[in-house]
Amino acid sequence: xxxxxxxxxxxxxxxxxxxxxxxxxxxxxxxxxxxxxxxxxxxxxxxxxxxxxxxxxxxxxxxxxxxxxxxxxxxxxxxxxxxxxxxxxxxxxxxxxxxxxxxxxxxxxxxxxxxxxxxxxxxxxxxxxxxxxxxxxxxxxxxxxxxxxxxxxxxxxxxxxxxxxxxxxxxxxxxxxxxxxxxxxxxxxxxxxxxxxxxxxxxxxxxxxxxxxxxxxxxxxxxxxxxxxxxxxxxxxxxxxxxxxxxxxxxxxxxxxxxxxxxxxxxxxxxxxxxxxxxxxxxxxxxxxxxxxxxxxxxxxxxxxxxxxxxxxxxxxxxxxxxxxxxxxxxxxxxxxxxxxxxxxxxxxxxxxxxxxxxxxxxxxxxxxxxxxxxxxxxxx
Numbered sequence: 001x002x003x004x005x006x007x008x009x010x011x012x013x014x015x016x017x018x019x020x021x022x023x024x025x026x027x028x029x030x031x032x033x034x035x036x037x038x039x040x041x042x043x044x045x046x047x048x049x050x051x052x053x054x055x056x057x058x059x060x061x062x063x064x065x066x067x068x069x070x071x072x073x074x075x076x077x078x079x080x081x082x083x084x085x086x087x088x089x090x091x092x093x094x095x096x097x098x099x100x101x102x103x104x105x106x107x108x109x110x111x112x113x114x115x116x117x118x119x120x121x122x123x124x125x126x127x128x129x130x131x132x133x134x135x136x137x138x139x140x141x142x143x144x145x146x147x148x149x150x151x152x153x154x155x156x157x158x159x160x161x162x163x164x165x166x167x168x169x170x171x172x173x174x175x176x177x178x179x180x181x182x183x184x185x186x187x188x189x190x191x192x193x194x195x196x197x198x199x200x201x202x203x204x205x206x207x208x209x210x211x212x213x214x215x216x217x218x219x220x221x222x223x224x225x226x227x228x229x230x231x232x233x234x235x236x237x238x239x240x241x242x243x244x245x246x247x248x249x250x251x252x253x254x255x256x257x258x259x260x261x262x263x264x265x266x267x268x269x270x271x272x273x274x275x276x277x278x279x280x281x282x283x284x285x286x287x288x289x290x291x292x293x294x295x296x297x298x299x300x301x302x303x304x305x306x307x308x309x310x311x312x313x314x315x316x317x318x319x320x321x322x323x324x325x326x327x328x329x330x331x332x333x334x335x336x337x338x339x340x341x342x343x344x345x346x347x348x349x350x351x352x353x354x355x356x357x358x359x360x361x362x363x364x365x366x367x368x369x370x371x372x373x374x375x376x377x378x379x380x381x
Contacts, residue, residue, distance in 0.1 A: 004206050006253055007163060008143045009132065009170040014245065016238065018173040019133065022054050022090075025169045029129040031088030033059045035081055037101035038092040040064055042135055045179035051092055051133070060084045065097045068157070068267055068274065070150045071115050074103055081108060088129040091167070094180075094188060095139030095274065098132050099147040102165040105130040115151060118158040120359065126164040133171045136180050137227070137240035138188020138275055140195055140248015142170035148274065156268035156353055172245050174238035178231055185231065185240075186331035187275030189224040192244040193217065193327075194278040197286075198257045199250035200300065201293040202363045209254040212246045214303055219243030221304050221327065228331045257364035259285045261357035262376060265350045270342050279333040280340075283325050284379040288372065290317050293365040337380045347377045 013021045026034070036058045042048055043063045052058065062077050081104055091101030106126040107114060117123060132142035141147070147160045180188070196216035199209050223239035230236070262285065263277035272280075290297055297317045301307045306323040307316035329335070338344075351373040355361070361368060368376075 002206075004204075004253070006208060007145050007166060008249055008252065009166055010168040012143065012170050012172070012245070014172040014242065016174055016234070018171050019050065019054065019176065022051065022131070022133070022171060025131060025171070026055065026088065029088060029131070029168055031129055031131070033084070033086050034088040034090055035060045035062060035084065035086050036090045036092055037065060037077075037104060038063045038097050039066070039094075041181070042093045042097070047135055047176060047179060048092065051090065055090070058090075059086050065093065065100045067096050068150050068271060069096050069100050070152055072152070074100055074114055074149060078104055078107060078114075086128070088131070091130065091132040091142075092135065094134065094136035094184065095141045095148070098134060098139065098141040099149065101130065101132070102141070102147045102167070103149065103160060106162065106164045114149075115153070117160045118151070120161040122160065123162040123164040130167045131169045131171065132167040133173070133176060134241075134244070135176045136184055136188040137177050137237070137244040138191045140192065140244055140252065142167060142172065143245060143248045144252035146252070150268055154268065154353075155265070157264040157274070159359065161359070170245075172241050174234060174241040177237050177241055178234070180231065182228055182231070185228050186224075186333055187273050187279060188244070189220060189227065189240060189275075189331065190279040190282070190328060190333055191275035192240070192247045193220045193224070194259050194282050195251040195256060196220065196243070196247035197282075197300065198259055198363075199247065199254040201289065201296045201365050202254040202257060203365060204363055205254045209250045212250040213254070214299075216243045216246035216250060217300060218303055220247070224327065225330050255363035256360055257285075258289065258361060258368055258376075261360040261364075262350075262354045262373065264357055265353040266337070266342070268353075269346070269350070270340065272340055272342070276333065279328055280335070280337055280380055281376070283321055283328075284376050286321055286324070287379070288368070288376055289365050290321075344378070344381045347374055347381075350377055
């Protein structure tokens with residue numbers, strides 16, 4: 001094994017009822033005057049009230065984080081936060097809320113512009129303690145050192161990567177995902193599946209990330225249709241929460257690849273949700289990658305029991321691609337970018353923008369030219 005570093009939140013608390021640990025963790029981290037960062041959907045679902053019952057009153061509640069938040073939104077919220085004397089932040093929500101809270105906690109004492117922080121290790125210190133509580137089973141943001149924001153200037157989604165963004169505590173309580181709407185359950189669930197699969201075939205994969213990815217793939221593949229069909233199915237919700245967490249641990253260390261790189265311009269330019277972008281691009285990127293990671297995909301096909309012993313490696317990979325497409329249709333993920341009224345005339349521009357996401361493309365099992373990226377986009381229309 002090559003030398004590698006495994007990064008995650010300072011402490012993971014998981015399982016039904018895990019939320020009850022929140023007051024003790026706040027006391028351990030000396031959090032008393034705090035901010036809660038969330039969104040309107042979480043507030044209206046009653047989940048914010050559950051947290052407030054455990055924590056008493058927050059100093060400030062920011063509950064209007066939008067999907068795919070732009071840099072300007074974070075700067076505005078940072079100004080709000082700095083008007084308060086706080087000693088910690090609780091992130092409550094999906095990837096957008098948690099990513100926003102991570103950046104807010106890390107930049108509370110930072111004087112520069114946030115749009116200068118895109119890239120790796122641009123932040124070196126975070127003084128505010130941070131607790132993350134996901135309400136979706138998808139992004140894995142509660143255990144990664146990455147925050148994704150939309151940059152209107154470039155019409156791209158971009159990442160800030162720093163160990164400062166790793167929460168001190170991640171509390172993953174499956175019951176917190178019960179109120180997640182079906183469309184978000186589907187998109188975030190496929191997003192988690194993509195995280196696990198891209199981590200598994202990443203050139204930076206290790207035995208540790210492989211083990212996490214394999215278990216995540218199996219949990220998500222079987223649980224997502226049940227969680228989608230019946231949001232109150234706690235067994236399926238628990239498997240999805242665990243699978244998403246494990247996928248986050250896998251990709252937070254092995255990295256993701258071309259699916260995410262090609263999804264970024266779709267989110268930045270057309271505001272297509274992160275999970276939906278990944279879901280639409282996944283089958284087409286896999287077809288191009290397959291010859292360069294056939295052994296790994298063969299393992300996944302056997303793991304998910306979509307092939308028989310008599311199938312060849314090529315046959316198994318084809319059956320896997322068919323099974324993934326079937327999973328996407330089962331949770332009503334559209335098969336084409338045309339569904340989202342994205343014009344095919346922009347393929348060239350999308351490809352150029354995607355080719356710039358070298359932080360992710362370098363993890364991909366096949367190194368892609370701009371022309372090959374264009375071809376993948378064409379397949380998605």
